[in-house]
Amino acid sequence: MSAAQTALVVGGGIAGPATAMALAKAGIAATVYEARPDGTDDSGVMITLATNGIDALRALDADGPAVAAGFPTPGITLRNHAGKRLGVTSTGRLADGTVSHTVRRADLYRALHDEAVARGITVLRGRRLISAQEGSSGVRGVFDDGSSAEADVLIGCDGIRSRTRTLIDPAAPPPQYSGLLTTGGYASGLTGLAPPGEYEMIFGKRAFFGYATAPGGQAWWFVNVPRPHEPGPGELAGVSTAQWRERFAGLYAQDAGPALEIIGATADFAPLWPIHTMPRLPRWHSDRMVVIGDAAHAPSPTSGQGASLSIEDALVLATCLRDLRTPAGAFAAFERTRRPRVEKIVKAAARMNSSKAPGPAGRFARDLILPVILRATANAKSLREVYEHHIDWDATAGSLS
Ligand SMILES: Cc1cc2nc3c(=O)[nH]c(=O)nc-3n(C[C@H](O)[C@H](O)[C@H](O)COP(=O)(O)OP(=O)(O)OC[C@H]3O[C@@H](n4cnc5c(N)ncnc54)[C@H](O)[C@@H]3O)c2cc1C
DSSP: OOOOOOEEEEOOSHHHHHHHHHHHTOOOOEEESSSSSSSSSOOOOEEEEHHHHHHHHHHTTOOHHHHHTTTOOOEEEEETOOEEEEEEEEOOOOOOSSEEEEEHHHHHHHHHHHHHHHHHHHHEEOOOOEEEEEESSSSEEETTSEEEEEESEEEEETTTTTTTHHHOOTTHHHHHHHHEEEEEEEEESOOOOOOOEEEEEOSSSEEEEEEETTTOOEEEEEEEEEEESSOOTTTTTTTTTHHHHHHHHHTTTTSSSSHHHHTTTTOOOOOOOEEEEEEOOOOOOOOSSSTTTTTHHOOOGGOOOOHHHHHHHHHHHHHHHHHHHHHHHHHHHHHHHHHHHHHHHHHHHHHHHHTTTTOOOHHHHHHHOOOOOOOEHTTTTHHHHHOOOOOTTTOOOOOOO
Protein backbone atom coordinates (compact mmCIF):
# COMPACT_ATOMS: atom_id res chain seq x y z
CA MET A 1 0.00 0.00 0.00
CA SER A 2 1.38 3.46 -0.85
CA ALA A 3 0.55 6.97 0.35
CA ALA A 4 -2.80 8.48 -0.70
CA GLN A 5 -2.83 10.84 -3.67
CA THR A 6 -6.57 11.06 -4.27
CA ALA A 7 -9.60 11.22 -1.97
CA LEU A 8 -13.38 11.00 -2.09
CA VAL A 9 -14.70 13.43 0.53
CA VAL A 10 -18.26 12.44 1.43
CA GLY A 11 -20.31 15.34 2.82
CA GLY A 12 -20.09 19.05 2.05
CA GLY A 13 -21.03 20.52 5.45
CA ILE A 14 -18.23 21.91 7.58
CA ALA A 15 -15.67 19.07 7.77
CA GLY A 16 -16.04 18.33 4.03
CA PRO A 17 -14.86 21.61 2.48
CA ALA A 18 -12.26 22.04 5.25
CA THR A 19 -10.88 18.56 4.54
CA ALA A 20 -10.75 19.13 0.79
CA MET A 21 -8.85 22.41 1.32
CA ALA A 22 -6.44 20.79 3.79
CA LEU A 23 -5.83 17.85 1.45
CA ALA A 24 -5.13 20.25 -1.42
CA LYS A 25 -2.52 21.96 0.74
CA ALA A 26 -1.01 18.53 1.44
CA GLY A 27 -0.87 17.78 -2.31
CA ILE A 28 -3.77 15.30 -2.32
CA ALA A 29 -6.55 15.79 -4.90
CA ALA A 30 -10.05 15.59 -3.43
CA THR A 31 -13.59 15.78 -4.78
CA VAL A 32 -16.49 16.51 -2.42
CA TYR A 33 -19.74 14.49 -2.78
CA GLU A 34 -22.71 16.15 -1.08
CA ALA A 35 -26.11 14.48 -0.70
CA ARG A 36 -28.19 17.68 -0.82
CA PRO A 37 -29.11 18.56 -4.40
CA ASP A 38 -28.71 22.32 -4.09
CA GLY A 39 -28.45 25.24 -1.73
CA THR A 40 -27.09 24.96 1.79
CA ASP A 41 -28.63 23.34 4.83
CA ASP A 42 -30.69 26.10 6.42
CA SER A 43 -31.65 24.08 9.47
CA GLY A 44 -30.13 25.01 12.81
CA VAL A 45 -29.65 28.51 14.09
CA MET A 46 -26.35 29.99 15.11
CA ILE A 47 -23.15 28.13 15.66
CA THR A 48 -20.00 29.01 17.56
CA LEU A 49 -16.87 29.23 15.47
CA ALA A 50 -14.51 28.99 18.43
CA THR A 51 -10.98 30.37 18.55
CA ASN A 52 -9.52 26.88 18.06
CA GLY A 53 -11.61 26.47 14.89
CA ILE A 54 -10.54 29.90 13.65
CA ASP A 55 -6.91 29.01 14.36
CA ALA A 56 -7.26 25.76 12.40
CA LEU A 57 -8.80 27.64 9.44
CA ARG A 58 -5.88 30.06 9.56
CA ALA A 59 -3.49 27.23 8.77
CA LEU A 60 -5.43 26.91 5.51
CA ASP A 61 -5.66 30.67 5.02
CA ALA A 62 -9.44 30.17 5.03
CA ASP A 63 -10.45 31.95 8.24
CA GLY A 64 -11.33 35.31 6.61
CA PRO A 65 -14.72 34.54 4.99
CA ALA A 66 -15.86 32.34 7.88
CA VAL A 67 -15.04 34.97 10.49
CA ALA A 68 -16.55 37.74 8.35
CA ALA A 69 -19.84 35.80 8.23
CA GLY A 70 -20.32 36.18 11.99
CA PHE A 71 -19.64 38.53 14.89
CA PRO A 72 -17.30 38.35 17.89
CA THR A 73 -18.68 36.84 21.12
CA PRO A 74 -15.79 36.67 23.60
CA GLY A 75 -17.69 35.28 26.58
CA ILE A 76 -20.96 33.93 27.91
CA THR A 77 -22.78 35.43 30.90
CA LEU A 78 -24.70 32.80 32.85
CA ARG A 79 -27.81 33.72 34.84
CA ASN A 80 -30.34 31.85 36.94
CA HIS A 81 -34.11 31.99 36.46
CA ALA A 82 -34.36 35.06 38.68
CA GLY A 83 -31.91 36.97 36.49
CA LYS A 84 -29.07 36.70 39.01
CA ARG A 85 -25.69 36.78 37.32
CA LEU A 86 -23.82 33.57 38.16
CA GLY A 87 -20.65 34.53 36.31
CA VAL A 88 -18.97 34.73 32.94
CA THR A 89 -17.18 32.02 31.03
CA SER A 90 -14.62 32.95 28.38
CA THR A 91 -14.81 31.40 24.92
CA GLY A 92 -11.11 31.92 24.25
CA ARG A 93 -8.76 34.53 22.86
CA LEU A 94 -5.93 34.00 20.40
CA ALA A 95 -2.55 35.72 20.79
CA ASP A 96 -3.56 38.49 18.33
CA GLY A 97 -6.78 39.19 20.28
CA THR A 98 -9.15 37.27 17.99
CA VAL A 99 -12.08 35.85 19.94
CA SER A 100 -14.73 33.22 19.17
CA HIS A 101 -17.43 34.23 16.69
CA THR A 102 -21.12 33.46 16.47
CA VAL A 103 -22.24 32.65 12.91
CA ARG A 104 -25.51 31.55 11.39
CA ARG A 105 -25.03 27.83 10.68
CA ALA A 106 -26.06 28.24 7.03
CA ASP A 107 -23.66 31.19 6.53
CA LEU A 108 -20.71 29.20 7.87
CA TYR A 109 -21.56 26.34 5.49
CA ARG A 110 -21.79 28.79 2.59
CA ALA A 111 -18.50 30.53 3.47
CA LEU A 112 -16.54 27.27 3.61
CA HIS A 113 -18.19 25.84 0.51
CA ASP A 114 -17.56 28.99 -1.55
CA GLU A 115 -13.94 29.18 -0.39
CA ALA A 116 -13.33 25.56 -1.41
CA VAL A 117 -14.93 26.10 -4.82
CA ALA A 118 -12.92 29.32 -5.33
CA ARG A 119 -9.79 27.19 -4.84
CA GLY A 120 -10.81 24.91 -7.70
CA ILE A 121 -12.19 22.07 -5.58
CA THR A 122 -15.06 20.20 -7.24
CA VAL A 123 -18.19 19.85 -5.12
CA LEU A 124 -20.71 17.46 -6.68
CA ARG A 125 -24.22 17.83 -5.29
CA GLY A 126 -27.07 15.37 -5.26
CA ARG A 127 -24.62 12.48 -4.65
CA ARG A 128 -25.55 10.53 -1.54
CA LEU A 129 -23.08 7.78 -0.73
CA ILE A 130 -24.89 4.47 -0.38
CA SER A 131 -22.12 1.87 -0.46
CA ALA A 132 -18.40 1.44 -0.91
CA GLN A 133 -15.96 -1.33 -1.77
CA GLU A 134 -12.38 -1.35 -0.57
CA GLY A 135 -9.61 -3.15 -2.45
CA SER A 136 -5.85 -3.40 -2.17
CA SER A 137 -5.34 -0.49 -4.57
CA GLY A 138 -8.21 1.86 -3.65
CA VAL A 139 -11.82 2.40 -2.70
CA ARG A 140 -14.93 2.80 -4.83
CA GLY A 141 -17.86 4.85 -3.58
CA VAL A 142 -21.36 4.28 -5.02
CA PHE A 143 -23.92 7.09 -4.96
CA ASP A 144 -27.71 7.12 -5.02
CA ASP A 145 -27.84 8.65 -8.52
CA GLY A 146 -26.24 5.47 -9.89
CA SER A 147 -22.79 7.03 -10.30
CA SER A 148 -19.60 5.80 -8.68
CA ALA A 149 -16.08 7.12 -8.16
CA GLU A 150 -12.70 5.69 -7.20
CA ALA A 151 -9.81 7.08 -5.21
CA ASP A 152 -7.06 6.00 -2.81
CA VAL A 153 -9.15 6.89 0.28
CA LEU A 154 -12.73 7.78 1.24
CA ILE A 155 -13.22 10.32 4.01
CA GLY A 156 -16.64 10.36 5.68
CA CYS A 157 -17.54 13.94 6.59
CA ASP A 158 -21.20 12.95 6.41
CA GLY A 159 -22.38 14.15 9.78
CA ILE A 160 -24.17 12.54 12.68
CA ARG A 161 -26.25 10.21 10.46
CA SER A 162 -23.10 9.06 8.65
CA ARG A 163 -23.39 6.29 6.09
CA THR A 164 -19.60 5.95 5.96
CA ARG A 165 -19.62 5.04 9.66
CA THR A 166 -21.81 1.97 9.08
CA LEU A 167 -19.84 0.99 5.98
CA ILE A 168 -16.69 0.94 8.12
CA ASP A 169 -18.39 -0.87 10.99
CA PRO A 170 -21.95 -2.22 10.50
CA ALA A 171 -22.16 -2.63 14.29
CA ALA A 172 -21.34 1.04 14.96
CA PRO A 173 -23.66 2.55 17.58
CA PRO A 174 -26.34 4.96 16.30
CA PRO A 175 -26.69 8.57 17.52
CA GLN A 176 -28.19 8.91 20.98
CA TYR A 177 -31.04 11.20 22.04
CA SER A 178 -29.71 13.77 24.53
CA GLY A 179 -32.97 14.38 26.40
CA LEU A 180 -33.24 17.92 25.01
CA LEU A 181 -35.27 19.55 22.24
CA THR A 182 -34.12 22.72 20.55
CA THR A 183 -35.04 25.48 18.15
CA GLY A 184 -34.19 29.14 17.79
CA GLY A 185 -34.48 32.18 15.62
CA TYR A 186 -33.81 35.87 15.10
CA ALA A 187 -35.76 38.67 16.80
CA SER A 188 -35.69 42.30 15.71
CA GLY A 189 -36.85 45.62 17.09
CA LEU A 190 -36.18 45.02 20.79
CA THR A 191 -34.50 47.37 23.23
CA GLY A 192 -32.92 46.74 26.59
CA LEU A 193 -31.10 43.57 25.58
CA ALA A 194 -27.46 42.74 26.35
CA PRO A 195 -25.06 44.96 24.32
CA PRO A 196 -23.98 43.72 20.85
CA GLY A 197 -21.46 40.87 21.05
CA GLU A 198 -22.66 39.69 24.44
CA TYR A 199 -23.95 36.19 24.86
CA GLU A 200 -26.39 35.50 27.72
CA MET A 201 -27.50 32.06 28.84
CA ILE A 202 -30.28 31.61 31.35
CA PHE A 203 -30.94 28.52 33.44
CA GLY A 204 -34.72 28.87 33.44
CA LYS A 205 -36.82 26.97 35.95
CA ARG A 206 -38.19 24.61 33.33
CA ALA A 207 -36.07 25.21 30.22
CA PHE A 208 -32.78 26.77 29.15
CA PHE A 209 -32.60 29.92 27.00
CA GLY A 210 -29.65 31.58 25.28
CA TYR A 211 -29.27 34.64 23.10
CA ALA A 212 -26.54 36.80 21.61
CA THR A 213 -27.10 40.35 20.42
CA ALA A 214 -25.80 40.88 16.87
CA PRO A 215 -24.18 44.19 15.84
CA GLY A 216 -27.44 45.52 14.31
CA GLY A 217 -29.33 44.82 17.55
CA GLN A 218 -31.01 41.61 16.39
CA ALA A 219 -31.26 38.89 19.06
CA TRP A 220 -30.08 35.46 17.90
CA TRP A 221 -31.57 32.90 20.26
CA PHE A 222 -32.02 29.23 21.01
CA VAL A 223 -33.90 27.11 23.55
CA ASN A 224 -33.09 23.78 25.17
CA VAL A 225 -36.26 22.14 26.43
CA PRO A 226 -35.87 18.96 28.51
CA ARG A 227 -37.97 16.02 27.38
CA PRO A 228 -37.00 12.63 28.78
CA HIS A 229 -38.41 10.47 25.98
CA GLU A 230 -37.33 10.85 22.40
CA PRO A 231 -40.19 12.09 20.21
CA GLY A 232 -41.31 9.74 17.45
CA PRO A 233 -40.69 10.53 13.76
CA GLY A 234 -42.81 13.49 12.63
CA GLU A 235 -44.26 14.00 16.11
CA LEU A 236 -42.83 17.49 16.56
CA ALA A 237 -43.21 18.66 12.97
CA GLY A 238 -47.00 18.68 13.38
CA VAL A 239 -46.89 21.28 16.16
CA SER A 240 -47.45 24.76 14.74
CA THR A 241 -45.38 27.84 15.63
CA ALA A 242 -48.43 29.27 17.43
CA GLN A 243 -48.65 26.13 19.58
CA TRP A 244 -44.94 26.31 20.40
CA ARG A 245 -45.39 29.95 21.43
CA GLU A 246 -48.11 28.83 23.85
CA ARG A 247 -45.86 26.12 25.26
CA PHE A 248 -42.98 28.57 25.66
CA ALA A 249 -45.30 30.94 27.53
CA GLY A 250 -45.77 28.17 30.11
CA LEU A 251 -42.14 27.07 30.14
CA TYR A 252 -40.65 30.53 30.71
CA ALA A 253 -43.48 32.15 32.70
CA GLN A 254 -41.54 31.99 35.99
CA ASP A 255 -38.23 33.29 34.58
CA ALA A 256 -36.91 36.84 34.79
CA GLY A 257 -34.97 36.81 31.51
CA PRO A 258 -36.11 38.23 28.17
CA ALA A 259 -36.98 34.80 26.71
CA LEU A 260 -40.66 35.45 26.12
CA GLU A 261 -40.09 38.97 24.83
CA ILE A 262 -37.48 37.72 22.35
CA ILE A 263 -39.55 34.76 21.19
CA GLY A 264 -42.57 37.07 20.85
CA ALA A 265 -40.56 39.40 18.58
CA THR A 266 -39.52 36.54 16.28
CA ALA A 267 -41.63 36.36 13.14
CA ASP A 268 -41.09 32.64 12.60
CA PHE A 269 -39.00 29.77 13.87
CA ALA A 270 -38.62 26.07 13.03
CA PRO A 271 -40.52 23.44 15.04
CA LEU A 272 -38.41 22.00 17.84
CA TRP A 273 -36.18 19.07 16.98
CA PRO A 274 -34.37 16.54 19.21
CA ILE A 275 -30.65 16.99 19.90
CA HIS A 276 -28.61 13.86 19.28
CA THR A 277 -24.99 13.13 20.13
CA MET A 278 -22.69 10.27 19.22
CA PRO A 279 -21.77 7.67 21.83
CA ARG A 280 -18.13 6.56 21.83
CA LEU A 281 -17.38 4.97 18.47
CA PRO A 282 -15.20 1.84 18.73
CA ARG A 283 -13.66 2.23 15.23
CA TRP A 284 -13.07 5.41 13.26
CA HIS A 285 -11.49 3.78 10.23
CA SER A 286 -10.84 0.75 8.05
CA ASP A 287 -7.84 0.44 5.72
CA ARG A 288 -9.09 3.01 3.24
CA MET A 289 -12.08 4.72 4.87
CA VAL A 290 -12.27 7.02 7.87
CA VAL A 291 -14.91 9.16 9.58
CA ILE A 292 -14.23 12.63 10.97
CA GLY A 293 -16.26 15.48 12.51
CA ASP A 294 -19.80 14.73 13.69
CA ALA A 295 -19.69 11.37 11.89
CA ALA A 296 -17.08 10.22 14.41
CA HIS A 297 -17.80 12.17 17.58
CA ALA A 298 -20.79 14.59 17.41
CA PRO A 299 -20.78 16.55 20.68
CA SER A 300 -23.83 18.26 22.14
CA PRO A 301 -24.25 21.81 20.74
CA THR A 302 -23.77 22.84 24.40
CA SER A 303 -20.03 22.39 23.81
CA GLY A 304 -19.99 25.12 21.14
CA GLN A 305 -17.29 22.93 19.56
CA GLY A 306 -18.98 20.80 16.85
CA ALA A 307 -17.86 22.98 13.95
CA SER A 308 -14.42 23.75 15.39
CA LEU A 309 -13.56 20.12 16.17
CA SER A 310 -14.57 19.18 12.62
CA ILE A 311 -12.17 21.75 11.20
CA GLU A 312 -9.37 20.62 13.54
CA ASP A 313 -9.99 17.02 12.39
CA ALA A 314 -9.65 18.08 8.75
CA LEU A 315 -6.27 19.64 9.39
CA VAL A 316 -4.84 16.77 11.43
CA LEU A 317 -6.09 14.13 8.98
CA ALA A 318 -4.45 15.95 6.05
CA THR A 319 -1.08 16.09 7.85
CA CYS A 320 -1.34 12.37 8.66
CA LEU A 321 -2.09 11.47 5.04
CA ARG A 322 0.74 13.77 3.95
CA ASP A 323 3.34 12.28 6.30
CA LEU A 324 2.53 8.59 6.69
CA ARG A 325 3.32 5.96 4.11
CA THR A 326 -0.05 4.20 3.99
CA PRO A 327 -3.67 5.33 4.39
CA ALA A 328 -4.21 2.76 7.18
CA GLY A 329 -1.17 4.09 9.05
CA ALA A 330 -2.36 7.67 8.54
CA PHE A 331 -5.86 6.87 9.83
CA ALA A 332 -4.47 5.10 12.89
CA ALA A 333 -2.24 8.10 13.67
CA PHE A 334 -5.21 10.43 13.14
CA GLU A 335 -7.42 8.49 15.55
CA ARG A 336 -4.63 8.21 18.14
CA THR A 337 -4.06 11.95 17.97
CA ARG A 338 -7.66 13.10 18.02
CA ARG A 339 -9.53 10.68 20.29
CA PRO A 340 -8.34 11.95 23.69
CA ARG A 341 -9.11 15.59 22.87
CA VAL A 342 -12.52 15.13 21.31
CA GLU A 343 -13.73 12.62 23.89
CA LYS A 344 -12.84 14.97 26.73
CA ILE A 345 -14.86 17.76 25.12
CA VAL A 346 -17.80 15.46 24.31
CA LYS A 347 -17.93 14.25 27.93
CA ALA A 348 -17.78 17.78 29.38
CA ALA A 349 -20.67 18.88 27.13
CA ALA A 350 -22.77 15.86 28.14
CA ARG A 351 -22.29 16.81 31.81
CA MET A 352 -23.47 20.36 31.07
CA ASN A 353 -26.53 19.07 29.18
CA SER A 354 -27.71 17.17 32.22
CA SER A 355 -27.50 20.31 34.37
CA LYS A 356 -29.74 22.43 32.16
CA ALA A 357 -33.03 22.15 34.08
CA PRO A 358 -32.52 20.62 37.53
CA GLY A 359 -35.09 20.50 40.34
CA PRO A 360 -35.19 23.00 43.26
CA ALA A 361 -32.36 21.29 45.22
CA GLY A 362 -30.17 21.11 42.11
CA ARG A 363 -30.86 24.79 41.34
CA PHE A 364 -29.92 25.80 44.87
CA ALA A 365 -26.64 23.84 44.72
CA ARG A 366 -25.86 25.16 41.22
CA ASP A 367 -26.42 28.79 42.19
CA LEU A 368 -24.01 28.34 45.10
CA ILE A 369 -21.32 26.33 43.33
CA LEU A 370 -21.31 27.64 39.76
CA PRO A 371 -20.10 31.18 40.58
CA VAL A 372 -17.17 29.68 42.52
CA ILE A 373 -16.31 27.34 39.66
CA LEU A 374 -16.58 30.13 37.08
CA ARG A 375 -14.25 32.37 39.10
CA ALA A 376 -11.77 29.55 39.70
CA THR A 377 -11.70 28.48 36.05
CA ALA A 378 -11.69 31.96 34.49
CA ASN A 379 -8.20 31.42 33.12
CA ALA A 380 -7.85 27.71 33.81
CA LYS A 381 -5.62 25.41 31.83
CA SER A 382 -8.63 23.22 30.96
CA LEU A 383 -10.38 26.15 29.27
CA ARG A 384 -7.22 27.26 27.46
CA GLU A 385 -6.65 23.69 26.27
CA VAL A 386 -10.01 23.79 24.50
CA TYR A 387 -9.90 27.29 23.00
CA GLU A 388 -6.19 27.84 22.44
CA HIS A 389 -5.49 24.47 20.88
CA HIS A 390 -3.05 24.99 18.03
CA ILE A 391 -2.25 22.53 15.28
CA ASP A 392 1.17 23.02 13.74
CA TRP A 393 0.78 22.31 10.04
CA ASP A 394 4.54 21.95 9.59
CA ALA A 395 5.02 19.45 12.40
CA THR A 396 5.33 15.82 11.37
CA ALA A 397 2.13 13.86 11.99
CA GLY A 398 2.47 11.78 15.10
CA SER A 399 4.06 14.65 16.99
CA LEU A 400 0.79 16.61 16.73
CA SER A 401 -1.52 16.85 19.69
C1 LIG B 1 -30.05 20.00 11.98
C2 LIG B 1 -28.82 20.42 12.75
C3 LIG B 1 -28.82 21.61 13.41
C4 LIG B 1 -27.70 21.99 14.15
N1 LIG B 1 -27.74 23.17 14.79
C5 LIG B 1 -26.67 23.56 15.50
C6 LIG B 1 -26.70 24.79 16.18
O1 LIG B 1 -27.71 25.52 16.13
N2 LIG B 1 -25.58 25.15 16.90
C7 LIG B 1 -24.45 24.33 16.93
O2 LIG B 1 -23.44 24.68 17.58
N3 LIG B 1 -24.40 23.17 16.27
C8 LIG B 1 -25.47 22.76 15.57
N4 LIG B 1 -25.43 21.59 14.93
C9 LIG B 1 -24.18 20.81 14.95
C10 LIG B 1 -23.16 21.32 13.92
O3 LIG B 1 -23.82 21.70 12.75
C11 LIG B 1 -22.14 20.20 13.66
O4 LIG B 1 -21.44 19.91 14.87
C12 LIG B 1 -21.13 20.54 12.57
O5 LIG B 1 -21.79 21.01 11.43
C13 LIG B 1 -20.31 19.30 12.23
O6 LIG B 1 -19.78 19.38 10.93
P1 LIG B 1 -19.69 18.10 9.98
O7 LIG B 1 -19.14 18.59 8.70
O8 LIG B 1 -19.00 16.98 10.70
O9 LIG B 1 -21.19 17.60 9.77
P2 LIG B 1 -22.37 18.38 9.03
O10 LIG B 1 -22.17 19.82 9.10
O11 LIG B 1 -23.64 17.80 9.55
O12 LIG B 1 -22.21 17.99 7.50
C14 LIG B 1 -22.52 16.70 7.00
C15 LIG B 1 -22.83 16.84 5.52
O13 LIG B 1 -22.85 15.55 4.94
C16 LIG B 1 -23.97 15.46 4.07
N5 LIG B 1 -24.31 14.02 3.99
C17 LIG B 1 -24.90 13.26 4.92
N6 LIG B 1 -24.97 11.99 4.51
C18 LIG B 1 -24.39 11.94 3.28
C19 LIG B 1 -24.13 10.89 2.35
N7 LIG B 1 -24.50 9.61 2.59
N8 LIG B 1 -23.52 11.18 1.18
C20 LIG B 1 -23.13 12.47 0.92
N9 LIG B 1 -23.35 13.51 1.78
C21 LIG B 1 -23.95 13.24 2.94
C22 LIG B 1 -25.03 16.32 4.74
O14 LIG B 1 -26.02 16.74 3.82
C23 LIG B 1 -24.20 17.47 5.26
O15 LIG B 1 -24.05 18.51 4.34
C24 LIG B 1 -26.53 21.17 14.19
C25 LIG B 1 -26.53 19.95 13.50
C26 LIG B 1 -27.66 19.57 12.79
C27 LIG B 1 -27.62 18.25 12.03
